[in-house]
Amino acid sequence: MTVVFSFISVLAAWVVLYLDTFPILLNRWNSGDYSYCWLVVPLAAYVAWQRRSLLPESSRPAVKSGYLMLLFVAVLFFLGKASAVDALVFVSMWLCVVAVLLFVRGWKAMKAMFFPLLILAFAIPPPPFINRMLTFRLRLISSDLSVRIMQFIDIPVFREGNIIDLGMIKLHVVDACSGLRYLFPTVLLGIIMAYWFNSRAWQRFVVILATIPTAIASNAVRIAIVGYIARNISLETAENFFHDASGIVIYLLSIVMLVTLSLLLNLFDRGVKRADLADRTYYGQAATNAPLHLIIMAVFLAGMFVLYINAVAGRVVPERPSFESFPMTFSDFEGRREFFSEEIVESLGADDYLSGVFRDKVTGRDILLLVSYYDYQEPQRAAHNPISCLLGGGGWDLSSTTELAPDKAAGRPFKVERLILSKPGARLLALYWFQQRGRIITNEYLNKAYLALDSMSRQRTDGALVRIELMLADGETVENGQKILDRFINSFSSILAPYVPD
Structure with a gap:
């Protein structure tokens, strides 16, 4: 009876902790790319049942390893929530299963169940x-x-x-x-x-x-x-x-x-005979002190849930003006605002955005601008590297990507990432940067690290992704196009500042 109660306690605490994660996971499973995940759990369960005869005759729980696994669960859970990487939260769900097995059966059972656990890992969609x-x-x-x-x-x-x-x-x-x-x-x-x-x-x-x-x-x-x-x-x-x-x-x-x-x-190795799993007749028993460790695990997961709820409740969303008030004419640039369809806005996941085309009065060139702003970032709604969006259609190939150092002489006091895209008869120059809580970042992974740090230390995950583009003329050098965009950034960045709070 104690064993049953301990398992139910762990299961209940696990469900409560990941209650808001299940819809996200199932939504990923429902997408065309990961629909196979619906078959992974029953397949892993079938293989585990097939390998049950390989479980050791006597069990010795790996207590230290089990609690170390729980520590990994907590680290990945909070890191995933803080950095808006739901895959880390999914991995922590999987590690809970590993921790239960370690508490109940130990490392010998882990060896026997390695293959079904590996299969189960395929239920985790990547970021x-x-x-x-x-x-x-x-x-x-x-x-x-x-x-x-x-x-x-x-x-x-x-x-x-x-x-x-x-x-x-x-x-x-x-x-x-x-x-x-x-x-x-x-x-x-x-x-x-x-x-x-x-x-x-x-x-x-x-x-x-x-x-x-x-x-x-x-x-x-x-x-x-x-x-x-x-x-x-x-x-x-x-x-x-x-x-x-x-x-x-x-x-x-x-x-x-x-x-x-x-x-x-x-054909190269006919002499090897596979071991018949049916020849093994012992199934092993759970260790006598396993229920105690499972109950402690349930309390630990419940404590994680309380900490998470308090962290969400304390989240800070700074005040800022809406992009509706953003001036579309400044310095040598005159722009027109563009609006996305509801479907695109939903896929963007932003709380506010600025999209427009600005005409450079000096050169007569058009500059495309997109700023997506997030009050708070979480899995499925966070700023991300725009390369895949730029390459999402139209036949573009990525020619080069370069991080440009700050160039104060050109009027750009911060670094940006430069992309050069090409297709027959056309070239596109694109710049982007993450403007997040007083930082200008070009590396997506570093941006995730700061997102996690600020979430835990400042309770803030707000920020924006800024992207500007210029179609290069025939024979025009990249350096000339860069000068035009730097002039735009020089005037635009100071106006943008109050809309993306430090």
């Missing part, structure tokens, strides 16, 4: 900024590889960034076509296949290593098939194939490739 960068990279790789496949089968085609030009038809390889939604489930599939079908460690390593190129190649084949159908049959048929059957083709192709590789590797 959005990693997701965006992976999406961008995979989109370009898939586009390039699919074009090579089509050229190999004599289809005239060329690529502009993420746009595949088939002559009369242009295919846009958008985020949904990047292959990210196939990458993680393919890696998970490879791990499961390697475990079930291969007995040698090196064989499993090869199979798992092959999952990433398999996922990329399969997705490129899918895009090439869509291109072939669009050119030789009809665009409508290609669209129907993409929406109705292409996902099945990807998974089947990935399975066939990985199974074939796994079987070929087994």
Whole structure:
């Protein structure tokens, strides 16, 4: 009875602590890229049940390791909440399961349950900024590889960034076509296949290593098939194939490739016999003092919840004027305000924003401006590196990225990150920086670190992301464009200051 009560206590405290995290996690699971996560938990439970016979005959709880794991749980939980990185909070949820296993069974049980715990870790979606960068990279790789496949089968085609030009038809390889939604489930599939079908460690390593190129190649084949159908049959048929059957083709192709590789590797080592899990008949018993440690764990999680509630209640949101009052004419620049649709505003997640196009009266050039401001930042609504947004469409490729030191002579007293994007016949110069609680930061990871620090020390997570862009003229040097943007920053930054409180 005591054992049951201790488990219920831990479960209840765990649910209460992560109550506001579950909707965020399930929302990520409902997205197309991570819909496979719904299968991860039952799959991990099935594998754990299958390996129950490997549990040690006698249990010795790893008490010190269990409490050390609880410390990691607390650190990751509060760090994730403070720095607006929900993936850290998800990891802390997973570590709670590890801590329970250590308290009940110890390290021998951890060894037996390592594989199902590894599978369970796939239920944790990566941070959005990693997701965006992976999406961008995979989109370009898939586009390039699919074009090579089509050229190999004599289809005239060329690529502009993420746009595949088939002559009369242009295919846009958008985020949904990047292959990210196939990458993680393919890696998970490879791990499961390697475990079930291969007995040698090196064989499993090869199979798992092959999952990433398999996922990329399969997705490129899918895009090439869509291109072939669009050119030789009809665009409508290609669209129907993409929406109705292409996902099945990807998974089947990935399975066939990985199974074939796994079987070929087994040809090099037929003499190894896998241990029969059914031959093990002892299941082990929980340690007699395990309930005490579980109850302490429940109290610890409840204490974390109380601290978190107090931290949220003490959050400071500084007063500031709304961007509605921001002057659209200053110095040599005259601008017009632009407004986003409700859908874009919701995806931006900002509490206030300023978007506009400013005409430089001296040069006659147009400068695009976007400032997104957040009263407080939390997972799913925080300032992030804008590279993936700039590269989200239109065929742009990233030519270079450089951190520019402050240039007081040019009128820019702080550093900025400079991006140069290009596509056939066009070049774009973009600058951005994070303006957060009195700091100008260009590194997203450093920005997250300061976000966590200020959240704990000042109870503030407010801040803004500033982005300005200039289309370069034919033959114009980057340095000349930089001078125009520096002049704009010189006049704009002082006006912006009261709208982004120190």
